[in-house]
Amino acid sequence: MDPASPTRPGQNYLPSMQPPYKVSDHIDGTEPPVVDSEGYCTWKETDGLVLQWIYGTVNDTFLKQVIESNTTARNIWVKLENIFLNNKTTRAGQLNQQFSNLTLTACTSLDNYCQKLKELANQLVDVGQPVLDSRLVTQLVQGLPPEYVVISALINQLAPSWDDARTMLNHEEMHIKNQTHQGNPNMVLAATTEPPNNRGQPSTTQGRGSSQNRGGGRGYQGRNRGGRGYNRGRGNYSGGYSGGRGYPQPQQYQSWPNNP
Structure with missing residues (x-):
């Protein structure tokens, strides 16, 4: 029970007492039997049980304020009700x-x-x-x-x-x-199995000769043939000096015929 709430006197509390015990007359203000009457002893015993039950319901903080000796369940109930209403x-x-x-x-x-x-x-x-x-x-x-x-x-x-x-x-x-349990392994698997995207990235492996791309043109300086340019063939080396299949080629000179 919440320590700030002494108990629950009121309509929500009484119904739990009435059907099984039929003791609401001990707390609702009904006059008890006369002391010397025939039914007083039975009423006194029942009232003691109700009083103990109320004490067992109240938390320790408020129990110290209401507990008394030689009292009745009705008296304790009224005290609790006053505490409850004052703090309402x-x-x-x-x-x-x-x-x-x-x-x-x-x-x-x-x-x-x-x-x-x-x-x-x-x-x-x-x-x-x-x-x-x-x-x-x-x-x-x-x-x-x-x-x-x-x-x-x-x-x-x-x-x-x-x-x-x-x-x-x-x-x-x-x-x-379920999503949390199943989602993390899939994310890890996707991250570890996804192949890298190499499109558009320069290759670190040289093919034939020192050229980076085959079919990238016929030389650095345009389409030059023979000795007119720096490149010949399909080389595309960044230095522009690759000829043929990527190796430098000596310039060809026409030989003169020997005199007889």
Whole structure:
């Protein structure tokens, strides 16, 4: 039980006592039997059991303020009711703040998050500020982290009940976990098996001769034949001095005929 709340005297507390025990007359102000009457001893024993049950319900902080000897369940109940009513406004403000600021990341799990929201809503009912189902669902969505953005939009659009919204979130949580479990290995595999893109990159392996590209033209200075240029053939070496298949060629001179 929340230490700031002494107990829950009121309509939500009494019904749990009435059907199984039929002891509401010990706390609702009904006059007890006369001391010397025939039924007083039985009433006294029952009242003692109700008193012990109330003591077991109250937290230690407020138990010290209400515990007494030679008292009745009704007297202790009235004390608790006064404490509860005196703290009602302050308690309502605290509960509203906790309810509005609660997030999934502050809880241990999605179930824990939903349980805390529901408990805070029930405590707000006890202080006279009931929480509508629509507000409970709205707060449920507002406290979700970014990875739930898709399901959050869907819940806002459909406006489901509290139970249906919880079911939708449970399914989305399973989907996110499966995606996380299956996504990382695939990403690593893709990163390790993807071949490098060598298109447009210069080759480090020289082909025939020292040329980088075959068919890249017939020389650095244009289409030159014989001794008219620096290049001959299909070499395209960056220095511009490759001839034939990439090796320098000696310039050819025409020989003169010998005189007889």
